[in-house]
Amino acid sequence: MRQAWVIAKREVRGLVSSPGGWLVLGTFWFVAGLLLVSLLFRFRDGTIALAQSGQLRTGESGLHVNDWVIRPLLYNLGTVLVLFVPLLTMRSFAEERRSGNLELLLSQPVRGADLVLGKFFGSMLGLALCLSVLVVHFAVLAAVTRPDWGATWVGLGGLLLLGLLFNAVGLWVSVLTRSQIEAGVLSLGALLLLVIGPGANAEGPNWTQSILGSFAILPRFEDFTRGLLDLGHVAFFGGVILILLAAALRSVDLVRWQG
Amino acid sequence: MSEPETTAGLGLPARDSRAAADDGRGNDSDVLIRASGLQKSYGPISAVRDLSFEVKKGEIVGLLGPNGAGKSTTLRMLIGFQYPDEGTVVLDGRDVYRDGARARRTLGYLPETLPLYVEMTVREYLDHFAALKGIGGGRGGGKSRAAVDRVLGELDLTAVENRACGNLSRGYRQRVGLAQALLAEPSILILDEPTAGLDPNQIQDFRRLIRDLGRERAILLSTHILPEALEICDRVLILNRGRIVASGRPDSLGDEDQILHLARIRLPEPPDPEARQRFGLTDAGHGQTYRLAHDLDRERARELLRYVAERSGEVLEWHVGASGLEASFRRLTLGEEVV
Numbered sequence: 001m002r003q004a005w006v007i008a009k010r011e012v013r014g015l016v017s018s019p020g021g022w023l024v025l026g027t028f029w030f031v032a033g034l035l036l037v038s039l040l041f042r043f044r045d046g047t048i049a050l051a052q053s054g055q056l057r058t059g060e061s062g063l064h065v066n067d068w069v070i071r072p073l074l075y076n077l078g079t080v081l082v083l084f085v086p087l088l089t090m091r092s093f094a095e096e097r098r099s100g101n102l103e104l105l106l107s108q109p110v111r112g113a114d115l116v117l118g119k120f121f122g123s124m125l126g127l128a129l130c131l132s133v134l135v136v137h138f139a140v141l142a143a144v145t146r147p148d149w150g151a152t153w154v155g156l157g158g159l160l161l162l163g164l165l166f167n168a169v170g171l172w173v174s175v176l177t178r179s180q181i182e183a184g185v186l187s188l189g190a191l192l193l194l195v196i197g198p199g200a201n202a203e204g205p206n207w208t209q210s211i212l213g214s215f216a217i218l219p220r221f222e223d224f225t226r227g228l229l230d231l232g233h234v235a236f237f238g239g240v241i242l243i244l245l246a247a248a249l250r251s252v253d254l255v256r257w258q259g
Numbered sequence: 260m261s262e263p264e265t266t267a268g269l270g271l272p273a274r275d276s277r278a279a280a281d282d283g284r285g286n287d288s289d290v291l292i293r294a295s296g297l298q299k300s301y302g303p304i305s306a307v308r309d310l311s312f313e314v315k316k317g318e319i320v321g322l323l324g325p326n327g328a329g330k331s332t333t334l335r336m337l338i339g340f341q342y343p344d345e346g347t348v349v350l351d352g353r354d355v356y357r358d359g360a361r362a363r364r365t366l367g368y369l370p371e372t373l374p375l376y377v378e379m380t381v382r383e384y385l386d387h388f389a390a391l392k393g394i395g396g397g398r399g400g401g402k403s404r405a406a407v408d409r410v411l412g413e414l415d416l417t418a419v420e421n422r423a424c425g426n427l428s429r430g431y432r433q434r435v436g437l438a439q440a441l442l443a444e445p446s447i448l449i450l451d452e453p454t455a456g457l458d459p460n461q462i463q464d465f466r467r468l469i470r471d472l473g474r475e476r477a478i479l480l481s482t483h484i485l486p487e488a489l490e491i492c493d494r495v496l497i498l499n500r501g502r503i504v505a506s507g508r509p510d511s512l513g514d515e516d517q518i519l520h521l522a523r524i525r526l527p528e529p530p531d532p533e534a535r536q537r538f539g540l541t542d543a544g545h546g547q548t549y550r551l552a553h554d555l556d557r558e559r560a561r562e563l564l565r566y567v568a569e570r571s572g573e574v575l576e577w578h579v580g581a582s583g584l585e586a587s588f589r590r591l592t593l594g595e596e597v598v
Binding site for chain 2: 003013104106253
């Protein structure tokens with residue numbers, strides 16, 4: 001496990017020491033900022049409209065910053081991650097394979113599991129760097145409004161779980177190719193399939209829809225953003241992440257068979 | 260140690276790969292690399308076929324072969340990066356596929372083209388690999404720092420320790436690669452084309468270093484530079500089409516009669532058919548000049564000289580070619596016959 005952290009540290013270092021890494025981080029922060037500003041304007045306009053019509057109420061039944069700003073912010077950032085996670089993960093294995101570093105890494109006394117976990121932890125820290133901008137956002141919101149922190153933390157936890165699941169998809173895809181571009185495009189395709197695929201909005205009595213629906217990701221994530229902490233959802237995300245990491249480990253083995 | 264078998268039809272002291280594995284086991288505890296029955300195919304193409312050999316402590320073994328002979332695949336299987344279809348590799352008593360992480364603790368590996376993390380300085384790069392190798396418990400600190408300081412000194416890298424790896428010359432890159440391989444003081448070194456791309460001075464330094472390192476370690480290096488094998492290897496394995504086709508001391512592979520010649524001669528009259536065939540003479544294109552279609556051994560070359568002199572011909576070019584090892588290498592890997 002210690003070696004996994006050594007690999008993770010190197011991953012983060014590779015991200016923050018490259019202009020491309022900062023471009024990804026900067027663009028994500030910029031997009032997150034734009035989202036916050038637009039949601040704040042919407043919140044202000046809604047408040048003004050209700051006040052003018054005399055329907056503005058305070059307290060539990062009134063307009064709440066969580067409903068109008070934080071929840072849509074987290075939900076939209078979840079969909080934005082579909083675009084950004086492939087940019088974070090596409091290098092991880094594909095570039096190591098292309099450059100020959102994978103060969104050197106696997107000649108070290110490092111287990112395949114440490115390697116995959118190291119890459120995963122590295123991408124997790126990259127994701128945390130991306131989402132660190134929310135500290136600023138929440139500080140601003142805390143200064144001017146009274147957010148429901150419980151619901152906010154649950155939503156943030158859901159966003160992290162969603163990001164980690166996306167990371168695991170990106171890592172797995174990255175093992176399968178030597179080209180960063182291919183890894184990025186394939187990851188994007190896989191993530192789009194996950195969030196807007198047939199399972200995403202499956203509802204109704206039809207048994208196929210209910211099976212597909214049970215694999216839907218966005219409805220579960222939406223529950224988190226609403227502040228609902230469902231342990232079944234946590235187990236679902238955790239289980240899928242573990243399966244994807246196991247698949248990545250198996251694929252590293254496959255690389256060793258293929259050479 | 261039993262005498263090596265002879266490769267059929269080649270007249271060389273070559274060992275069948277099984278035989279190579281069987282002999283040389285005078286003291287089993289000295290065997291640090293043991294490859295047994297390695298096979299690897301890429302689809303219908305057999306890259307490595309029934310490859311077996313051993314390398315003992317204090318021995319430097321050269322893996323020779325033309326491009327595509329299976330050298331890189333063999334090395335990759337030895338370090339555990341690639342799985343064989345069949346066979347086993349045991350490094351210092353540990354199976355590299357079953358007990359990989361522990362087996363690789365005894366291993367230092369230098370790939371042909373060293374991939375470096377360009378943003379890291381040389382010291383940071385070595386610190387990173389020291390942590391990966393678990394030196395000092397992987398926490399950095401005293402032992403790790405001492406190991407990095409040691410290899411920086413041994414490989415004369417102290418002057419560039421704070422330079423970014425991306426700004427290093429080829430020679431320094433190779434040194435950094437070797438420093439990485441030596442960090443954990445491994446008992447086994449596997450070096451893939453260690454002197455490729457170095458200038459002549461660097462090559463000499465590197466060969467001297469490898470010889471020094473080989474006193475206490477088992478070293479397997481792949482090369483296609485035959486003088487290098489002659490200079491530093493105690494034993495060579497010649498690989499062709501995935502098989503060991505010859506094995507033995509480099510100076511014992513091939514005999515003195517197999518010195519080759521490249522020649523161009525001018526004769527006043529066209530040579531008779533018998534001479535053409537005997538010396539392999541072909542027209543060189545302009546006015547009664549001829550060249551050799553194939554190499555000649557020393558005796559036949561003398562005969563050719565006599566033939567030219569008797570006919571008052573001229574020798575326009577006359578090059579003593581390769582050493583015995585080179586001749587053997589060409590015969591074994593290209594199927595070229597020395598007449």
